[in-house]
Amino acid sequence: xxxxxxxAVSTMAGGSMAVIVTALAAAWAPATASAPKAxxxxxxxxxxxxxxxxxxxxxxxxxxxxxxxxxxxxxxSSPDDAYRFAKGETIGHASGFDIRLAGGPLDFVAVxxxxxxxxxxxxxNTPGTAISKVPGVSRLFSPDPREIxxxxxxxxxxxxxxxxxxxFLDPAIHAxxxxxxxxxxxxxxxxxxxTTFVGYEFTSAxxxxxxxxxxxxxxxxxxxxxxxxxxxxxxxxxxxxxxxxRGRGVEALAIPHNSNGSDGTMFGTARFNGAPMDRxxxxxxxxxxxxxxxxxxKGTSETHPSLSPNDEWAGFEIFESYIGTNKAVTKFAxxxxxxxxxxxxxxxxxxxxxxxxxxxxGASDTHNSAPGSVEESNYFSKVGRTDGLAPLRGSVPxxxxxxxxxxxxDPPRYQNWGASGLAGVWAEENTREAIYDALRRRETFATxxxxxxxxxxxxxxxxxxxxxxxxxxxxxxxxxxxxxGDLMVSRGKAPTFLxxxxxxxxxxxxxxxxxxxxxxxxxxxxxxxYDVACSDGLKVDARTGxxxxxxxxxxxxxxxxxxxxxxxxxxxxxxxxxxxPRQRAFYYVRVLENPSCRWSTWDALRNGTPPNPDLAPTxxxxxxxxxxxxxxxx
Amino acid sequence: MTLPPVARAILREPLTRFLLIGLVLFGIVSMGxxxxxxxxxxxxxxxxxxxxxxxxxAQRPPTREELNAMLRERIDEELLAREAVRLGLxxxxxxxxxxxxxxxxFASEDLAPVPEPTEADLKAWYDAxxxxxxVPAKATFRHVFFSDDAPGAEAAARAALSRPNPLGAxxxxxxxLSYAGVEMRDILRDYGPDFxxxxxxxxxxxxxxxxxxxxxxxxxxxxGRSGVSRAPFEAVRADVAEAWKSERRKAGNAAFIRSLRQxxxxxxxxxxxxxxx
Numbered sequence: 001x002x003x004x005x006x007x008a009v010s011t012m013a014g015g016s017m018a019v020i021v022t023a024l025a026a027a028w029a030p031a032t033a034s035a036p037k038a039x040x041x042x043x044x045x046x047x048x049x050x051x052x053x054x055x056x057x058x059x060x061x062x063x064x065x066x067x068x069x070x071x072x073x074x075x076x077s078s079p080d081d082a083y084r085f086a087k088g089e090t091i092g093h094a095s096g097f098d099i100r101l102a103g104g105p106l107d108f109v110a111v112x113x114x115x116x117x118x119x120x121x122x123x124x125n126t127p128g129t130a131i132s133k134v135p136g137v138s139r140l141f142s143p144d145p146r147e148i149x150x151x152x153x154x155x156x157x158x159x160x161x162x163x164x165x166x167x168f169l170d171p172a173i174h175a176x177x178x179x180x181x182x183x184x185x186x187x188x189x190x191x192x193x194x195t196t197f198v199g200y201e202f203t204s205a206x207x208x209x210x211x212x213x214x215x216x217x218x219x220x221x222x223x224x225x226x227x228x229x230x231x232x233x234x235x236x237x238x239x240x241x242x243x244x245x246r247g248r249g250v251e252a253l254a255i256p257h258n259s260n261g262s263d264g265t266m267f268g269t270a271r272f273n274g275a276p277m278d279r280x281x282x283x284x285x286x287x288x289x290x291x292x293x294x295x296x297x298k299g300t301s302e303t304h305p306s307l308s309p310n311d312e313w314a315g316f317e318i319f320e321s322y323i324g325t326n327k328a329v330t331k332f333a334x335x336x337x338x339x340x341x342x343x344x345x346x347x348x349x350x351x352x353x354x355x356x357x358x359x360x361x362g363a364s365d366t367h368n369s370a371p372g373s374v375e376e377s378n379y380f381s382k383v384g385r386t387d388g389l390a391p392l393r394g395s396v397p398x399x400x401x402x403x404x405x406x407x408x409x410d411p412p413r414y415q416n417w418g419a420s421g422l423a424g425v426w427a428e429e430n431t432r433e434a435i436y437d438a439l440r441r442r443e444t445f446a447t448x449x450x451x452x453x454x455x456x457x458x459x460x461x462x463x464x465x466x467x468x469x470x471x472x473x474x475x476x477x478x479x480x481x482x483x484x485g486d487l488m489v490s491r492g493k494a495p496t497f498l499x500x501x502x503x504x505x506x507x508x509x510x511x512x513x514x515x516x517x518x519x520x521x522x523x524x525x526x527x528x529x530y531d532v533a534c535s536d537g538l539k540v541d542a543r544t545g546x547x548x549x550x551x552x553x554x555x556x557x558x559x560x561x562x563x564x565x566x567x568x569x570x571x572x573x574x575x576x577x578x579x580x581p582r583q584r585a586f587y588y589v590r591v592l593e594n595p596s597c598r599w600s601t602w603d604a605l606r607n608g609t610p611p612n613p614d615l616a617p618t619x620x621x622x623x624x625x626x627x628x629x630x631x632x633x634x
Numbered sequence: 635m636t637l638p639p640v641a642r643a644i645l646r647e648p649l650t651r652f653l654l655i656g657l658v659l660f661g662i663v664s665m666g667x668x669x670x671x672x673x674x675x676x677x678x679x680x681x682x683x684x685x686x687x688x689x690x691x692a693q694r695p696p697t698r699e700e701l702n703a704m705l706r707e708r709i710d711e712e713l714l715a716r717e718a719v720r721l722g723l724x725x726x727x728x729x730x731x732x733x734x735x736x737x738x739x740f741a742s743e744d745l746a747p748v749p750e751p752t753e754a755d756l757k758a759w760y761d762a763x764x765x766x767x768x769v770p771a772k773a774t775f776r777h778v779f780f781s782d783d784a785p786g787a788e789a790a791a792r793a794a795l796s797r798p799n800p801l802g803a804x805x806x807x808x809x810x811l812s813y814a815g816v817e818m819r820d821i822l823r824d825y826g827p828d829f830x831x832x833x834x835x836x837x838x839x840x841x842x843x844x845x846x847x848x849x850x851x852x853x854x855x856x857x858g859r860s861g862v863s864r865a866p867f868e869a870v871r872a873d874v875a876e877a878w879k880s881e882r883r884k885a886g887n888a889a890f891i892r893s894l895r896q897x898x899x900x901x902x903x904x905x906x907x908x909x910x911x
């Protein structure tokens with residue numbers, strides 16, 4: 001630490017002060033942001049260690065009362081509560097009821113509160129603090145959902161025009177909250193049993209266009225304070241700061257989310273500052289952002305029906321508004337992951353670099369300190385008291401009415417939110433190191449909530465009897481590359497893909513497994529969705545390329561699915577019929593469940609009223625693997 | 635130039651002289667007071683801290699203007715705080731009272747530090763708290779899987795039981811086919827209650843089943859099992875020491891409060907006796 005050269009000692013008021021400053025400048029030893037820790041002891045394997053890797057489920061996008069918005073939403077639960085919830089314990093919801101995961105404990109979690117004004121709202125609501133005396137502050141803490149909405153809009157507005165009172169910027173407050181985040185993560189991390197990561201959200205949204213990222217640290221050795229969007233809204237500056245951290249041994253990665261609310265800016269074709277992209281930019285981006293969160297409560301960003309008109313399943317929990325306001329998104333290209341992967345191939349083809357070579361992950365983005373709370377039948381909102389009760393989220397009629405009055409509908413905001421987003425990783429054991437390494441090598445998958453397991457490998461020489469071998473996974477690793485990896489150059493042979501989905505033991509049955517392919521043909525990016533495995537002994541129809549209807553349905557009066565439809569597992573070897581060894585391509589798996597009741601239908605069922613006619617009564621839950629890429633010139 | 639007679643008369647007045655001497659004395663006293671004004675001093679440690687906070691936030695050292703602004707703010711705060719104390723504004727203030735009580739509580743801990751526990755202390759604490767430091771129930775087992783997707787899964791599982799070596803009879807599985815020391819909690823979550831119960835009941839070392847899960851049928855061979863148990867003393871010595879100290883600290887604080895009670899008479903309006911500590 002040094003005082004910048006510009007401080008001229010003689011200009012300091014008071015001679016004694018000058019002496020102090022000089023003494024200080026001499027006395028300060030250079031120090032890193034965090035005290036260096038002793039290197040970890042030689043890694044001892046935990047009891048769950050599996051060289052073939054286990055699927056672990058978690059949530060890397062979780063807000064608590066330390067986030068300014070969650071606090072406005074009346075959320076008072078802490079990072080500690082978030083970890084307790086993830087371990088299967090019961091915590092309180094802002095609306096006054098108790099909440100708990102139905103599907104059992106998660107394996108890993110990161111609390112990722114907004115870095116901007118972190119912890120400041122709680123201080124503002126503590127009598128006697130300087131920040132609580134700022135005029136108008138008390139109006140931020142109403143328990144009334146409508147006033148909460150106004151307070152939130154007001155605060156977002158002041159963030160946008162940079163008029164947030166300076167008391168909210170007090171680094172001492174931020175440091176205290178950041179300490180709470182770090183200590184909670186340290187307290188709850190149990191190698192082999194439950195993994196926590198220190199993390200935060202970088203909340204950049206220029207003109208409301210969402211460029212949010214979550215920053216996840218590999219270890220407890222983290223900077224004294226997060227790098228927030230208040231320092232720069234440009235994600236490139238965040239990556240540069242992350243590089244600087246890395247230089248000091250502080251390893252982190254960033255995961256962008258809600259590209260659907262970016263109005264086409266998350267995966268643009270120019271840099272944030274308007275300059276054209278280059279190889280340096282692409283490398284910087286890929287090094288710091290190996291993953292993209294493609295599904296969460298505020299919508300799914302895999303693809304949009306207008307971008308993938310031939311994908312019958314593209315319209316899944318689509319959210320077409322800006323984040324935090326009802327402004328409509330007008331530009332879908334540049335806002336969805338599949339499209340970005342295709343743009344990446346194009347850039348590679350034309351310019352020789354690809355900034356968009358990322359894996360997939362899902363998350364909840366809960367603001368209730370409730371990681372993994374994306375279970376359709378056990379969904380209790382995302383934003384505290386604002387949508388904590390069914391009438392507030394549009395799933396039951398307002399004011400205790402028993403029917404839907406077409407004239408009286410609230411703006412379709414919370415009703416279009418989906419109970420979606422869970423992260424899956426393939427890692428040897430449940431430790432920070434193993435899971436972080438899996439994130440880095442993109443051996444990750446996303447689900448819409450259920451704990452569906454997806455395996456995906458590609459090779460040119462899988463053994464013919466692979467699917468029947470008990471050591472299937474070991475063979476797959478030995479011969480091929482897993483999800484997130486790169487295929488080697490083909491010597492004329494088409495690659496074969498091992499596609500394997502396995503149901504959530506507490507969820508529905510699987511209906512079909514698909515491979516989504518994107519490729520470059522004559523300089524144009526193309527995409528195609530192949531059905532590769534069908535349930536119930538059905539075969540892909542050679543004419544349509546689709547699995548025949550397996551007849552699965554749901555009784556909407558009880559939300560009971562039809563019996564004996566769908567499979568426990570879908571497992572197949574698939575060879576790309578359109579493979580051309582000279583064409584750049586990516587492949588990823590999508591596994592679909594039979595239809596099941598959407599959360600809004602469950603709400604209606606419990607309320608004894610008909611489901612909201614504006615909403616889809618059912619969803620097809622799903623899981624997405626990270627892509628595998630093929631490059632003609634490796 | 636001579637003074638008019640009236641002025642001369644005024645100067646000769648003892649009252650005037652008295653006032654003049656008073657004025658001079660006042661001047662001297664004020665000057666003295668001015669010279670011994672109380673000092674507001676930002677010491678080295680604090681300046682260090684101010685700059686460190688800045689650097690943590692901005693990731694660069696402050697400029698001269700920025701440091702001056704921070705110092706100005708800090709000095710203003712100090713002046714206002716001192717003036718507030720001088721005027722007695724700290725009295726009857728909930729926040730200040732709480733903070734002082736908190737500081738006193740910490741200080742009392744420093745005044746009477748908790749001694750290091752002896753081996754006997756730790757053992758006694760460990761024996762007296764059997765519900766702490768529990769190790770969850772675990773199992774080590776292999777299983778062979780027969781998917782519900784294939785017809786006759788249960789019959790196939792039954793048939794495999796009679797083979798000398800059932801391994802290899804079933805199908806590949808998305809979850810591990812062998813587990814070493816897995817927590818029963820995870821088995822319950824991933825396979826369901828029937829399967830978990832089977833693991834708890836099965837005789838070790840032999841193939842049993844079939845048992846149903848959310849995926850199909852399984853035959854199981856339990857190799858080892860441990861119920862909920864107490865972590866051995868040696869393994870949790872550090873945790874026990876921490877718990878012992880925390881208990882002692884709590885007891886020390888309570889004793890300190892009791893001793894304070896003896897030094898004060900506590901009265902609560904409308905109550906014959908204040909609540910005991």
